[in-house]
Amino acid sequence: MAEIKSSRIEVSDGALIPDKGEHSLFSAWRLAFFGAIGVLILLPVLSPDPYLDIIKFIPDGILKTFEVTVLSIIFAMIIGLFTGLGRISRITFINRLATIYVEVVRGIPLLVQLFYIYYALGKMVQLPRLTSAVVAMSFCYGAYLGEIFRAGLQAIPKGQMEAALALGLSRSQAIRKIILPQTFKVIMPPVGNEFIALLKDSSLVSILAVSDLLRRGREFASTSFRYFETYTVIALIYLVITLFLSKLVALMEERMQHHER
Amino acid sequence: MNDKPIIRIKNAVKTFGTVQALRGVDLEIKQGEVVLIIGPSGSGKSTLLRSVNRLETLTAGEIRVDEDSVTDRNSDIRKIREEVGMVFQSFNLFSHLNVLENITMAPLTVKNVTKKEAAETARKLLKRVGLADKETAYPNQLSGGQQQRVAIARSLAMNPRVMLFDEPTSALDPEMIKEVLDVMLDLAKEGMTMMVVSHEMGFARAAADRVIFMDEGLIVEEGTPGDIFSNPQEPRTKRFLEHIL
Numbered sequence A: 001m002a003e004i005k006s007s008r009i010e011v012s013d014g015a016l017i018p019d020k021g022e023h024s025l026f027s028a029w030r031l032a033f034f035g036a037i038g039v040l041i042l043l044p045v046l047s048p049d050p051y052l053d054i055i056k057f058i059p060d061g062i063l064k065t066f067e068v069t070v071l072s073i074i075f076a077m078i079i080g081l082f083t084g085l086g087r088i089s090r091i092t093f094i095n096r097l098a099t100i101y102v103e104v105v106r107g108i109p110l111l112v113q114l115f116y117i118y119y120a121l122g123k124m125v126q127l128p129r130l131t132s133a134v135v136a137m138s139f140c141y142g143a144y145l146g147e148i149f150r151a152g153l154q155a156i157p158k159g160q161m162e163a164a165l166a167l168g169l170s171r172s173q174a175i176r177k178i179i180l181p182q183t184f185k186v187i188m189p190p191v192g193n194e195f196i197a198l199l200k201d202s203s204l205v206s207i208l209a210v211s212d213l214l215r216r217g218r219e220f221a222s223t224s225f226r227y228f229e230t231y232t233v234i235a236l237i238y239l240v241i242t243l244f245l246s247k248l249v250a251l252m253e254e255r256m257q258h259h260e261r
Numbered sequence B: 001m002n003d004k005p006i007i008r009i010k011n012a013v014k015t016f017g018t019v020q021a022l023r024g025v026d027l028e029i030k031q032g033e034v035v036l037i038i039g040p041s042g043s044g045k046s047t048l049l050r051s052v053n054r055l056e057t058l059t060a061g062e063i064r065v066d067e068d069s070v071t072d073r074n075s076d077i078r079k080i081r082e083e084v085g086m087v088f089q090s091f092n093l094f095s096h097l098n099v100l101e102n103i104t105m106a107p108l109t110v111k112n113v114t115k116k117e118a119a120e121t122a123r124k125l126l127k128r129v130g131l132a133d134k135e136t137a138y139p140n141q142l143s144g145g146q147q148q149r150v151a152i153a154r155s156l157a158m159n160p161r162v163m164l165f166d167e168p169t170s171a172l173d174p175e176m177i178k179e180v181l182d183v184m185l186d187l188a189k190e191g192m193t194m195m196v197v198s199h200e201m202g203f204a205r206a207a208a209d210r211v212i213f214m215d216e217g218l219i220v221e222e223g224t225p226g227d228i229f230s231n232p233q234e235p236r237t238k239r240f241l242e243h244i245l
């Protein structure tokens, strides 16, 4: 019987914690999250030199990391939307193009892509470093998000498109009014996970001299020679941010399941 | 009912790979006629219905709705689809829209109507299918029978001249079948031209002008409900009826 199935899609590579169903006071997530925050607070209190200096030096980097991440995910969403539509297109040329793009991006390490785009772009136009970084990250993550869009589009029961066509809508009207709004809903959690992955990978742009969180750490360490202390703080900050975001994604997922009765 | 055929199907052939779903179907349906299509699973009933609004493209043959050719690649299929409503076994309500929005979506998108007009029409239709109090509900908050009635209202909102029903009650729990059939019965009484794939004998006897028995992609036998159900001529029809009665 062709009942309408719930359209949840699973995409691997998400965050490990928080694990659903783990609600105890000492869940892995709580231990990690509050532990990391505790250490971040304790260190500067117990040993202001160098931790207080580090903590004062870092915030600009956090902002820059978010700037790169947010800009990149926005452009990656746009690229991903068209890539996903391309991947399910019946027009062979468009379908091939989208598939090749995805395969190429998936086959090259992100760091290599960053270098390549940065220097290849550099040969043609002189772009600000931040722009190159965002272009490279969006190009790469556009492919990953394209796969999420494709899975999301394919998760919408085909009766939705048929009903829309039968009512006299054109294909593109049906995609805009019926398919995409439902797709956006189902892909929210996987996109959230990609956002987290992108935030972590954005540390790679420090190589391009974008002064993100990691870069700020390197700058501090190379003048103070306090490498261990600096990178401890950097690691903890990344951890707190990603754990916090993972929790948001998990809550989003939970709410979505509630909505599906 | 007048004698002018509104749907004309000539030698409809449809193959899926090696499967012959339709093997040359001829059928004319007059304006206001209610035609019931029965037959075993896989006999091509859905394919025939879905060819009328070109959800399936025929391999050979021709279908016309009024004077417009459905099968001609150059004809504006969207215009034809506005005239031909379709109700599916699995309802296919738009799950992100509430009941009212489900009904007003197509008129607002493809017809030149204002929001107010569309909502007024929708409310009238909801009243007609007995769901006036559900306009803000979402599909997953409705029972199967309610969803199917909304789906019928959604089709009617386009003001079609023909309605296609593909097993509209087979996904429903028994206690909900009647509420949907009653709506269809009303529609038939008001003179809607209907092509209905269904094995609901009660509906057939009450509303059908003609019953068509299909098997293996062909029309095997047709006649009035009385003829077909009480006095079938073909052995295959007899065997099938023994099976479902």
Ligand SMILES: Nc1ncnc2c1ncn2[C@@H]1O[C@H](COP(=O)(O)OP(=O)(O)O)[C@@H](O)[C@H]1O
Pocket: B016, B019, B020, B021, B039, B040, B041, B042, B043, B044, B045, B046, B047, B048
């Ligand atoms: N999209 C499709 N692809 C391949 N075969 C199909 C498709 N749709 C229908 N068929 C085949 O065509 C035949 C007729 O199917 P259908 O019209 O759905 O029969 P019915 O509605 O009478 O059960 C069946 O053998 C079915 O398997």
Ligand SMILES: [Mg+2]
Pocket: B045, B046, B047, B167
């Ligand atoms: Mg069928």
